Amino acid sequence: MSMHDLLQGQVALQPNKVAIVSEAGELSYTQLSILIDQCVDYFIASELKAGDRVAVLALNHPDWFIALYAAARCGVVLVPLNWRLSVDELSFVLTDSTPQLLLHDAEFEETAERLQSTHNGIQLQEFGNDNFPPKIVDTVSKNFDFDAVGNTPLLIVYTSGTTGRPKGTVLSEKALLCSAKMSHHMLNMTALDKVLNVLPLFHVGGLNIQPLPALLCGATLYLQQRFNARNAVNALIEQQITLINTVPPLLQALLDDAAWDNTKLSALRVISIGSTDVPVPLIQQVHSNNIPLIQVYGATETSPVAIYQQIEHAPIEGSIGRCGLLCEVRLINEQGNEVAVGELGEIQVKGDNILSHYWNNPVATETSLVDGWFKTGDVAHRDNDGFYWFDDRLKHVIISGGENIYPAELERVIRNLPNVNAVAVIGQPDERWGEVPVAVIEGTAAKETVLEACSVLARFKQPREIFYLDALPRNALGKVQVQQIKEELL
Numbered sequence: 001m002s003m004h005d006l007l008q009g010q011v012a013l014q015p016n017k018v019a020i021v022s023e024a025g026e027l028s029y030t031q032l033s034i035l036i037d038q039c040v041d042y043f044i045a046s047e048l049k050a051g052d053r054v055a056v057l058a059l060n061h062p063d064w065f066i067a068l069y070a071a072a073r074c075g076v077v078l079v080p081l082n083w084r085l086s087v088d089e090l091s092f093v094l095t096d097s098t099p100q101l102l103l104h105d106a107e108f109e110e111t112a113e114r115l116q117s118t119h120n121g122i123q124l125q126e127f128g129n130d131n132f133p134p135k136i137v138d139t140v141s142k143n144f145d146f147d148a149v150g151n152t153p154l155l156i157v158y159t160s161g162t163t164g165r166p167k168g169t170v171l172s173e174k175a176l177l178c179s180a181k182m183s184h185h186m187l188n189m190t191a192l193d194k195v196l197n198v199l200p201l202f203h204v205g206g207l208n209i210q211p212l213p214a215l216l217c218g219a220t221l222y223l224q225q226r227f228n229a230r231n232a233v234n235a236l237i238e239q240q241i242t243l244i245n246t247v248p249p250l251l252q253a254l255l256d257d258a259a260w261d262n263t264k265l266s267a268l269r270v271i272s273i274g275s276t277d278v279p280v281p282l283i284q285q286v287h288s289n290n291i292p293l294i295q296v297y298g299a300t301e302t303s304p305v306a307i308y309q310q311i312e313h314a315p316i317e318g319s320i321g322r323c324g325l326l327c328e329v330r331l332i333n334e335q336g337n338e339v340a341v342g343e344l345g346e347i348q349v350k351g352d353n354i355l356s357h358y359w360n361n362p363v364a365t366e367t368s369l370v371d372g373w374f375k376t377g378d379v380a381h382r383d384n385d386g387f388y389w390f391d392d393r394l395k396h397v398i399i400s401g402g403e404n405i406y407p408a409e410l411e412r413v414i415r416n417l418p419n420v421n422a423v424a425v426i427g428q429p430d431e432r433w434g435e436v437p438v439a440v441i442e443g444t445a446a447k448e449t450v451l452e453a454c455s456v457l458a459r460f461k462q463p464r465e466i467f468y469l470d471a472l473p474r475n476a477l478g479k480v481q482v483q484q485i486k487e488e489l490l
Contacts, residue, residue, distance in 0.1 A: 003072050003173060003216065007033055010218045014191070019215060020062045021239075022223040024128075027062055029218070032069075039070035039133035044140055046101060046123070050075025053099035053156065056202070057081040057090070057108045057115075059225040061128040064201045065215060067103060068154075070133070072173050077153045079168075080202035083107075084476050087114055089166075093158050094119050096360055097168055103127040156359050157204050157300050168359030169300045171204070178352035179303035180213040182324040186296060186308040187243055187270060191218035194267070196241040198227040198250065200476050204304050205275055209296060210245045229253040233260050240267035245296075247275040248282055249478035255285060262289050270311050272296050274304075275477040277390060277408050279415055283317045295320045297347075297390065301355040301374050302327070307347075307388050319387040320380070327351030330373070331382060339381075344391055347380050348373040379406065396482060398427035398435045405437055405461050413453055419445040422472045424480050425463065428490055439463040440485050442472045 015030040071078045079097045104112035105128035112124050154173045158166040195214040199206030214221045274296040286293040292314035298304030309321035323329040330338050331345030339345035354374040357365040368375050379391045392406035407425035414423045422442040427435035447466045454462045473481040
């Protein structure tokens, strides 16, 4: 079934049920369906054809989902834009994806106009207000039926570009639906759930770990424009939220907020978390609040769900879970063979949830997709019970004197020290060893304290130097930008 079919099912079953609550008000499933039809009419009246691209530069708003569902109906491809990027970086994405239309909200009107001035032919349309979608006199949506193929592109989501220019990950409607169904399985999500989203919708994790799955199963989605810890905690309590998806920095901010009150969070069934290596002390802190915290692993290229814990797995603290219900996972060594239990290997994923290709980048596609398997570039091991444990990213591996050093191993040691807010371990060029590890710390922990803590590791793994930054650079989901640190310090 398509996204449209599933939405119409909710309209038939519970037409007045609230679908989305936001700063703009409430939308029922019936109202949401009407606005999607209106957006289909707008796209068709704008002479958009199947395969044409529409970029979106906006804070979180229900219009994101209106545009997404309408795009799926028309065969149009949405290109979410990361509003934290510079104009030059956004310009690269527009040059690569060549959208005919740019939807923007009032927050980014000036940026949109600057982009239009350098990209002739792109049309602008304000988004995130009562005037979207524009009303069209000659409507066709009621009788319009795009003959979609399962792998027809629906999204082009650009990766963070930590190793060079961002790559446009092409995801189909089938991929999003596959990932969403695994979210339902992971969270035991039903129409009774109330889902709070504070993550940016321009990331596939913000869009498709909980929000889109919530709408597909008839739940109610509470949507916040951008993250604010106090507002989020108040919503958790006042709206009796049952599900929320987070990343480590945001979750810590929620726990640290003065409004957090365990006694008023009895409705919260589970918190899911991902995007980066999750500190075990943070997991334990949540569990001490009698709330299950489960990990979900994936990538933009897996839509993103691939490996996850279920609620009953929460006590296995630190594991990223088992292989998802509707995909396959394997761990491969440098020789191209599957590894044994307990051995490290690259995570590779196969299934309907993975990307079809990288936009305008056949070389990257050929490198990353082999016989239907997506090579994540992440390293993990599997235990006897089938649970996966994240170890590090291949691109972060430091090779020192022929030995592989995984920065995450050092980071877990240093992160637990007092006066360490965050840490990143990177490789520094060395004439004798090729590379040696150095630690970059956000905090005031003394150098001697850090080196003493690392003495429990093999000598070649211990950091040769300690650097300090006021704040480690991060992306919108809280992931530390290692490449940027290297460029600043080395």
